[in-house]
Amino acid sequence: MSNSYRGSAVVRWVNDRLPIFTFLDHQMRDYPAPRNLNYWWNYGSLALVALVLQIVTGIFLAMHYIGDARFAFDSVEHIMRNVNYGWLLRYLHSNGAALFFLVVYVHIFRGLYYGSYKSPREILWWIGIVIVLAMMATAFMGYVLPWGQMSFWAATVITNLFSAIPLLGQEIVAWLWGGFAVGGPTLTRFYALHYLLPFVIFGLVFLHLWALRTVKSNNPLGIDVRGPQDTVPFHPYYTSKDYFGMGLFLLVLAGFVFYAPNYMGHPDNYIPANPMVTPTHIVPEWYFLPFYAILRAIPDKLGGVIAMAASLLVLFVLPWLDTSRVRSARFRPIYKVIFWFLLADVVLLGYVGSQPAEGIWIHIGRALTAYYFFHFLILTPVVGKIERPRPLPQSIAAVVLKGGKA
Amino acid sequence: MKRIVLAAVAALTLGAPAALASGEGDLAAQSWSFDGIFGQYDRHAMQRGFQVYKEVCAACHALKYVAFRNLADLGFNEEEIKAIAAEYQIADGPDEAGDMFTRPGRPSDQFPAPFANDQAARASNNGALPPNLSLITKARAHGPDYVYALLTGYRDPPADVVLGEGMNYSLAMPGNQIAMPPPLTEGQVTFADGTPATVEQMSRDVVQFLAWSAEPTLEERKNAGIKSMLFLALMTGLLYVSKRRIWSKLH
Numbered sequence: 001m002s003n004s005y006r007g008s009a010v011v012r013w014v015n016d017r018l019p020i021f022t023f024l025d026h027q028m029r030d031y032p033a034p035r036n037l038n039y040w041w042n043y044g045s046l047a048l049v050a051l052v053l054q055i056v057t058g059i060f061l062a063m064h065y066i067g068d069a070r071f072a073f074d075s076v077e078h079i080m081r082n083v084n085y086g087w088l089l090r091y092l093h094s095n096g097a098a099l100f101f102l103v104v105y106v107h108i109f110r111g112l113y114y115g116s117y118k119s120p121r122e123i124l125w126w127i128g129i130v131i132v133l134a135m136m137a138t139a140f141m142g143y144v145l146p147w148g149q150m151s152f153w154a155a156t157v158i159t160n161l162f163s164a165i166p167l168l169g170q171e172i173v174a175w176l177w178g179g180f181a182v183g184g185p186t187l188t189r190f191y192a193l194h195y196l197l198p199f200v201i202f203g204l205v206f207l208h209l210w211a212l213r214t215v216k217s218n219n220p221l222g223i224d225v226r227g228p229q230d231t232v233p234f235h236p237y238y239t240s241k242d243y244f245g246m247g248l249f250l251l252v253l254a255g256f257v258f259y260a261p262n263y264m265g266h267p268d269n270y271i272p273a274n275p276m277v278t279p280t281h282i283v284p285e286w287y288f289l290p291f292y293a294i295l296r297a298i299p300d301k302l303g304g305v306i307a308m309a310a311s312l313l314v315l316f317v318l319p320w321l322d323t324s325r326v327r328s329a330r331f332r333p334i335y336k337v338i339f340w341f342l343l344a345d346v347v348l349l350g351y352v353g354s355q356p357a358e359g360i361w362i363h364i365g366r367a368l369t370a371y372y373f374f375h376f377l378i379l380t381p382v383v384g385k386i387e388r389p390r391p392l393p394q395s396i397a398a399v400v401l402k403g404g405k406a
Numbered sequence: 407m408k409r410i411v412l413a414a415v416a417a418l419t420l421g422a423p424a425a426l427a428s429g430e431g432d433l434a435a436q437s438w439s440f441d442g443i444f445g446q447y448d449r450h451a452m453q454r455g456f457q458v459y460k461e462v463c464a465a466c467h468a469l470k471y472v473a474f475r476n477l478a479d480l481g482f483n484e485e486e487i488k489a490i491a492a493e494y495q496i497a498d499g500p501d502e503a504g505d506m507f508t509r510p511g512r513p514s515d516q517f518p519a520p521f522a523n524d525q526a527a528r529a530s531n532n533g534a535l536p537p538n539l540s541l542i543t544k545a546r547a548h549g550p551d552y553v554y555a556l557l558t559g560y561r562d563p564p565a566d567v568v569l570g571e572g573m574n575y576s577l578a579m580p581g582n583q584i585a586m587p588p589p590l591t592e593g594q595v596t597f598a599d600g601t602p603a604t605v606e607q608m609s610r611d612v613v614q615f616l617a618w619s620a621e622p623t624l625e626e627r628k629n630a631g632i633k634s635m636l637f638l639a640l641m642t643g644l645l646y647v648s649k650r651r652i653w654s655k656l657h
Contacts, residue, residue: 258631
């Protein structure tokens with residue numbers, strides 16, 4: 001142990017007392033990653049970048065924001081106008097949240113395409129779903145904090161969903177509100193939880209990485225690593241690739257922040273919250289729209305809430321719904337097709353969610369919702385049984401070194 | 407009954423963005439100096455627009471969050487700002503005797519609201535609440551175009567339209583009814599720079615001023631944006647090169 005570590009005398013002195021350098025070496029340099037990971041594997045590290053960005057900008061915003069219904073809206077304007085670079089902090093935080101979801105959604109669909117949820121990665125997948133749920137709660141409560149019209153009415157609509165719970169519904173809603181309507185106590189507790197949850201997410205990310213280190217990364221071929229010839233050290237190969245991806249991510253984020261900072265927002269949220277006036281259309285942020293469409297597709301309130309919850313919870317049992325032993329969609333001719341149908345279904349659900357719940361949209365929303373569950377509950381198990389997968393390659397190295405595209 | 411009318415007026419006012427998006431209002435896209443990547447505010451137009459706000463809009467509409475010192479953005483110098491601020495009476499206090507008093511404004515003061523509260527504002531405006539204008543171009547979809555269309559969109563109602571009591575016919579307003587009477591008439595203000603005060607000119611200028619009051623950091627943001635994008639593009643390029651070099655050892 002002592003003096004086993006290379007490096008300067010200072011590094012060795014520290015390492016002998018607290019082996020952080022040995023630890024980093026184990027985690028980065030010695031950690032073998034499949035050599036054929038493509039750019040879709042960048043989105044995991046991007047999500048971490050986004051989370052850190054949210055926490056850092058959020059801490060500085062919290063130094064100026066006031067979590068009181070009387071002052072919240074004004075304090076946000078104070079940040080925008082009087083705090084040095086307050087506009088930058090706020091626009092980074094609001095646009096960063098939206099891009100965080102975009103990155104995580106790509107990460108999830110990558111997992112769906114390449115079968116990353118299958119054995120032995122079920123728990124890794126589960127932790128990921130819990131992270132998304134925690135992100136949704138955090139984003140929702142964060143959206144309430146500016147206390148504009150959309151903040152207020154989003155809080156009203158979403159908290160009211162809990163009233164669908166039989167028997168105890170009204171009591172639960174009153175308990176969430178801290179009163180008999182959305183008001184000051186609701187805002188203040190949302191602020192407290194909005195500050196807490198990101199650190200819970202951070203802990204979950206640690207678990208996610210722990211599970212990942214245990215079962216190792218999946219890869220585009222979906223076959224197991226057979227030996228050292230199939231892998232490269234995570235550092236410097238994937239660190240350099242992830243840094244490049246981070247550069248692109250920051251460019252996109254900067255494009256929104258500097259040139260279209262309110263593009264993904266809603267004008268109504270620049271009107272202070274007013275319990276007496278309901279906006280004509282209450283629309284959530286775009287990253288909630290598919291779930292909003294599912295919620296509204298069911299004519300019954302409780303049924304809608306159950307369907308919305310089920311649309312996420314079904315992912316927990318996906319590892320067992322998928323009866324195919326082949327992971328990657330590259331070798332699954334039918335699954336590959338239904339994967340794209342699912343993606344189109346979710347995107348269309350998002351569009352339906354942005355439209356008023358009337359006329360033809362109701363029917364389209366119902367059809368898309370039905371297809372969503374049909375995909376997971378019927379198609380996925382059946383396709384796994386009847387599909388004849390293409391032959392899997394011998395090894396990752398065999399494919400990569402043959403010059404074939406990895 | 408009065409409550410219902412109030413609610414309807416408020417709903418019309420606040421429901422504007424969504425209704426506009428669905429094509430109810432008439433909204434032509436205008437070209438603004440602050441559009442685009444290099445867009446900046448027009449100092450002369452903003453100063454004229456400020457004059458329109460001060461002489462016309464300010465009678466009913468507040469300009470919350472905007473302080474006199476912020477007028478430096480419009481190109482006014484310190485002395486001019488002090489003079490402008492001093493034209494206003496600001497409530498202050500309590501003094502040593504415990505009494506509230508008014509004093510001339512200072513650059514650090516915000517524009518005072520024309521009414522003490524929403525109720526007073528409604529009482530003076532036939533039940534309608536004149537909204538705060540300092541965020542109006544951000545609180546409406548296509549805000550600058552919307553405000554311009556609203557100010558220039560007053561017409562005599564078509565024969566088949568029955569207006570509510572005290573309401574006016576508007577092309578831009580969803581539902582085509584607006585409580586605010588036409589605020590601008592030709593030659594209503596006299597611009598110091600000799601610009602003819604047509605309704606269109608005053609409307610364009612006041613939109614410049616209101617856009618600035620809603621987003622005073624726009625110029626700072628776009629300037630920082632160019633530097634940030636160039637830096638990030640360069641950094642990303644270098645990161646790509648280093649990634650290529652590192653991976654080239656493998657192949």
